[in-house]
Amino acid sequence: MKDVLAKVVGAAVQGFRAEYVEVRAQKLCETAIAVKEGRVETAKQGIENGAALRVLVKGAWGFASVSALDVAALSGAVSDACRMAKAASARRRVPVKLAKTRAVEDKVLLKPRKDPSKVPVEDKVNMLLTVNGTVLQDDRRVKSVTSNYLDLTGTSYFINSEGAYVEQGKLYVFLGVSAAARENGVFTYSREAVGSTSGYEVFDVETSVKIGETVARRVTAQLKAKPPRGGTFPVVLGPNVVGTFVHEAFGHLAEADITLSGSVLFDKLGKKVASNVVTFYDDGTVNGAFGSFKYDDEGVPAQKTLLVKDGVLVGLMHSRETAQQLGAQPTGNARAEDFRVEPIVRMRNTFIEARDYSFEELIEDVKFGYYLKSFCGGEANFDGTFQVGIQEAYEIVKGEIGEPVRNASISGNTIETLFKVDAVGKEFELWPGVCGKGQSAFVCDGGAHTRVKEVMVGGNA
Amino acid sequence: MATLRQEELLRLAERAFDFALKKGAGEAEAFVFQDLSTYVSIERGQIAKTSRVIDRGLGCRTIVNKSPGFSYTNVLENETAIEETVLTALDFARANRPDDDWRGLPTEKPFASVKDTYDHRIENLHPEDLVETASVMLDAAEKKDKRAFPIEGEVRASLLSAALANSNGISVADCGTMIECSLATIGHDAGEVTPVCFEFNLERTYNIDPAAVGEEAARLAVSALKAKKTETEDTSIMFTQFALEQLLAYTFTNAINSDRVQRDQSVFRGRVGQKVASEMVTVYDDGLLPGGIRTWRFDGEGVPQQRTLILEKGVLKGFIYDNYTARKEGRESTGNGSRASYLTTPNVDSTNLHFLAGSESADGLIREVDEGLLVNSVQGAHTSNPASGEFSVVATPCWKIENGEIAYPVKGAMLAGDVFNLLANVSGLADNERKIGQLVAPWVLVGNVKVIGK
Numbered sequence: 001m002k003d004v005l006a007k008v009v010g011a012a013v014q015g016f017r018a019e020y021v022e023v024r025a026q027k028l029c030e031t032a033i034a035v036k037e038g039r040v041e042t043a044k045q046g047i048e049n050g051a052a053l054r055v056l057v058k059g060a061w062g063f064a065s066v067s068a069l070d071v072a073a074l075s076g077a078v079s080d081a082c083r084m085a086k087a088a089s090a091r092r093r094v095p096v097k098l099a100k101t102r103a104v105e106d107k108v109l110l111k112p113r114k115d116p117s118k119v120p121v122e123d124k125v126n127m128l129l130t131v132n133g134t135v136l137q138d139d140r141r142v143k144s145v146t147s148n149y150l151d152l153t154g155t156s157y158f159i160n161s162e163g164a165y166v167e168q169g170k171l172y173v174f175l176g177v178s179a180a181a182r183e184n185g186v187f188t189y190s191r192e193a194v195g196s197t198s199g200y201e202v203f204d205v206e207t208s209v210k211i212g213e214t215v216a217r218r219v220t221a222q223l224k225a226k227p228p229r230g231g232t233f234p235v236v237l238g239p240n241v242v243g244t245f246v247h248e249a250f251g252h253l254a255e256a257d258i259t260l261s262g263s264v265l266f267d268k269l270g271k272k273v274a275s276n277v278v279t280f281y282d283d284g285t286v287n288g289a290f291g292s293f294k295y296d297d298e299g300v301p302a303q304k305t306l307l308v309k310d311g312v313l314v315g316l317m318h319s320r321e322t323a324q325q326l327g328a329q330p331t332g333n334a335r336a337e338d339f340r341v342e343p344i345v346r347m348r349n350t351f352i353e354a355r356d357y358s359f360e361e362l363i364e365d366v367k368f369g370y371y372l373k374s375f376c377g378g379e380a381n382f383d384g385t386f387q388v389g390i391q392e393a394y395e396i397v398k399g400e401i402g403e404p405v406r407n408a409s410i411s412g413n414t415i416e417t418l419f420k421v422d423a424v425g426k427e428f429e430l431w432p433g434v435c436g437k438g439q440s441a442f443v444c445d446g447g448a449h450t451r452v453k454e455v456m457v458g459g460n461a
Numbered sequence: 462m463a464t465l466r467q468e469e470l471l472r473l474a475e476r477a478f479d480f481a482l483k484k485g486a487g488e489a490e491a492f493v494f495q496d497l498s499t500y501v502s503i504e505r506g507q508i509a510k511t512s513r514v515i516d517r518g519l520g521c522r523t524i525v526n527k528s529p530g531f532s533y534t535n536v537l538e539n540e541t542a543i544e545e546t547v548l549t550a551l552d553f554a555r556a557n558r559p560d561d562d563w564r565g566l567p568t569e570k571p572f573a574s575v576k577d578t579y580d581h582r583i584e585n586l587h588p589e590d591l592v593e594t595a596s597v598m599l600d601a602a603e604k605k606d607k608r609a610f611p612i613e614g615e616v617r618a619s620l621l622s623a624a625l626a627n628s629n630g631i632s633v634a635d636c637g638t639m640i641e642c643s644l645a646t647i648g649h650d651a652g653e654v655t656p657v658c659f660e661f662n663l664e665r666t667y668n669i670d671p672a673a674v675g676e677e678a679a680r681l682a683v684s685a686l687k688a689k690k691t692e693t694e695d696t697s698i699m700f701t702q703f704a705l706e707q708l709l710a711y712t713f714t715n716a717i718n719s720d721r722v723q724r725d726q727s728v729f730r731g732r733v734g735q736k737v738a739s740e741m742v743t744v745y746d747d748g749l750l751p752g753g754i755r756t757w758r759f760d761g762e763g764v765p766q767q768r769t770l771i772l773e774k775g776v777l778k779g780f781i782y783d784n785y786t787a788r789k790e791g792r793e794s795t796g797n798g799s800r801a802s803y804l805t806t807p808n809v810d811s812t813n814l815h816f817l818a819g820s821e822s823a824d825g826l827i828r829e830v831d832e833g834l835l836v837n838s839v840q841g842a843h844t845s846n847p848a849s850g851e852f853s854v855v856a857t858p859c860w861k862i863e864n865g866e867i868a869y870p871v872k873g874a875m876l877a878g879d880v881f882n883l884l885a886n887v888s889g890l891a892d893n894e895r896k897i898g899q900l901v902a903p904w905v906l907v908g909n910v911k912v913i914g915k
Binding site: 036037039040041042043044045046047048049050060061062063064065066067068070077080081083084085087088090091092093094096120121122125143144180182186187188189227230231232257260261262263264340342375376377378379380381382383384385386387388389390406407408409411412413456457458459 | 499501504505507508509510511512513514515516517518520529530531532533534535536538542546549550552553554556557558560562587588589591592595596610612613647649654655656657693720724725726728804806840841843844845846847848849851852853854855857872873875876877911913915
């Protein structure tokens with residue numbers, strides 16, 4: 001493989017005078033199973049091989065993607081990419097430059113205890129049937145459950161004209177479960193996900209019965225829940241919710257491409273953006289976590305990146321291009337979903353660092369507020385307006401957990417809200433997810449229970 | 462990489478299902494898809510790159526004793542790779558459980574004709590042409606107002622081809638074009654930053670106006686500056702197509718999906734013939750809409766696409782079906798077996814959801830509103846409860862309507878309610894129909910929506 005890729009790089013440099021060339025190739029096998037109630041709707045496996053070529057010619061990017069790995073196809077793609085770059089360079093005002101990095105040569109082999117590609121499909125089907133059986137139980141209120149299983153295994157290859165060559169094993173295992181229940185005209189919905197880069201052994205811990213019980217408990221408990229009051233209240237965010245908040249409300253704005261576009265964090269480096277108890281990391285090195293990898297898609301080693309320290313913005317997440325523009329070091333955050341698209345700045349495992357409060361201490365002073373335990377999505381905007389949807393929540397009444405609440409969401413302005421964080425708990429959790437930014441990326445987010453003095457809660461009660 | 466012609470795609474599909482039958486499949490189907498796209502990306506105020514993507518592959522569905530299996534590959538150059546894919550599909554079918562509701566693959570039926578889905582001018586565009594289009598769009602935005610900053614944008618031209626063959630005699634191919642120009646902007650002035658504002662054209666024929674897109678994207682951003690907070694109250698909301706599309710996509714589109722209906726996840730279950738929305742609301746799923754983004758001769762199972770009545774003057778008339786959900790009820794597929802690519806099996810999805818327009822101008826409708834909000838877009842629609850339709854979202858960007866006029870931009874307003882209530886409370890439909898993704902609709906005025914402002 002290396003010889004073929006090196007030849008292609010050489011052709012671009014010599015034949016088209018490219019200033020920079022990289023080729024990413026992948027050989028991936030995917031297995032996916034979807035089970036609805038007791039019926040296996042889809043059982044599939046497929047191969048996706050392909051290559052992406054990115055070149056810099058006259059200061060502009062050209063990109064070409066082909067679903068083939070032979071020399072002829074790749075040579076055609078080189079000439080396509082260079083022609084694309086020339087077309088773009090005609091209107092490019094400021095030439096693209098890349099921050100310097102060490103040209104790494106490495107081969108990353110994975111050693112899963114249970115390689116998902118070796119687990120028989122029958123076992124995977126049985127696991128999903130167990131999940132669904134557990135969710136449905138004999139409870140007639142639970143109307144439907146869908147389990148989606150996915151594993152991806154294979155190898156990715158990276159080579160560039162600066163001498164880097166990285167061959168990396170790829171392994172992802174994911175299970176998403178969602179259920180719907182109905183009683184007396186009330187519809188409820190619940191979902192849960194498991195994701196890992198270590199191996200199929202993740203299901204030894206997150207067993208099918210355990211996941212099924214979590215989803216079943218939540219979807220039926222919500223039937224008795226009431227809608228929240230709309231307005232501004234104190235809240236305690238569970239690790240699952242605070243993770244989404246950190247990811248959506250803060251993380252995206254600290255992706256340097258978005259910061260450079262003029263997000264509210266622009267010009268805030270070195271300044272206070274949160275209260276003193278807030279410390280954020282984006283960490284690509286957490287062992288087995290869904291957002292971890294050794295090298296990013298520009299061949300830069302992943303690292304643990306400090307973003308906010310005790311309330312002060314100290315770092316951003318970078319690709320080589322954004323690092324150059326801001327005079328920073330690349331952080332290993334350039335990721336591409338697959339060979340069809342180019343790498344962009346993405347998060348990995350993003351979280352708020354734990355401090356020292358117990359859960360009881362966090363809620364004991366709240367007269368009336370909400371404990372937001374589990375999220376169902378979120379979204380942020382450049383001006384710092386965020387929204388996080390909540391699938392499991394409870395009232396906090398006089399320092400104690402009260403009745404369940406459904407279909408809540410929180411919203412506000414990121415920086416204003418971060419200044420209202422007044423306490424952070426001590427138990428730490430990370431949760432897997434799939435982030436969308438034009439492309440999908442596997443990530444984790446989380447942290448510890450976090451109290452916010454006040455935030456706007458959306459509800460129609 | 463050489464691109465493949467329709468006949469070549471069809472031949473690959475036919476060979477694959479043929480091989481599956483030889484190897485013991487009871488039924489078999491192969492779908493081959495090819496996407497050739499060229500696009501120019503705008504990043505932070507300038508043209509950043511040009512890209513060319515060739516993506517194609519084959520997906521094979523085999524059925525052994527009522528038990529389906531699926532496999533795909535994007536290695537089409539050698540016969541062995543395709544044969545291995547077919548064998549994997551058979552292995553998966555054999556490892557799967559029989560499905561008693563399986564009533565066979567679709568059979569051949571005559572196709573309706575489709576209009577304005579292919580334009581040779583798009584197929585023949587050069588990357589330099591697209592760079593020029595992007596420049597026109599950027600220049601128009603910059604000329605409009607310096608306070609608007611184009612953060613990202615794209616100009617994309619695509620040629621999509623699909624072929625499908627199955628063991629029941631279906632053997633079809635189609636191709637179509639798309640062209641898109643889009644620009645996202647933010648307004649910034651004196652330290653204030655607006656939410657992202659967005660404008661685009663997406664057409665099947667070469668009929669885009671990049672200058673108008675650039676100008677409108679800039680106008681929106683500037684008009685969102687100097688935003689204020691609003692009150693908490695129940696008020697009238699004018700939803701543009703962007704906001705409407707976001708709210709419907711995660712709720713209404715599920716509620717009319719036969720798979721969801723059959724599995725008791727839809728508030729519309731058992732309510733055909735009943736009034737479920739305002740009398741003003743008539744909705745079709747129109748797979749034949751001329752120039753529609755999802756208009757094709759056939760769906761992802763080779764079934765002819767059609768025009769299906771969903772709501773007529775607020776009365777629920779029916780649902781959308783693929784072959785599986787239709788036969789489960791002993792009826793015919795409505796041509797909604799959707800397949801985005803060769804990687805996936807078909808699933809029920811809408812084609813072009815056509816929400817019929819009214820006859821009043823948007824300005825005229827706004828003049829009737831004493832107090833309310835104009836909501837261009839919402840954040841967090843994907844967190845809506847897909848079964849109940851309950852939502853809790855933020856309106857960004859959004860403007861206050863006072864005494865029949867757009868008064869000032871509003872920040873941070875949350876909207877809460879349920880989509881089915883919104884549809885029941887529709888009080889006005891404008892005449893400004895446009896396509897936004899799968900939705901074709903006008904601006905829609907809704908009374909009595911809960912707004913949480915402070």
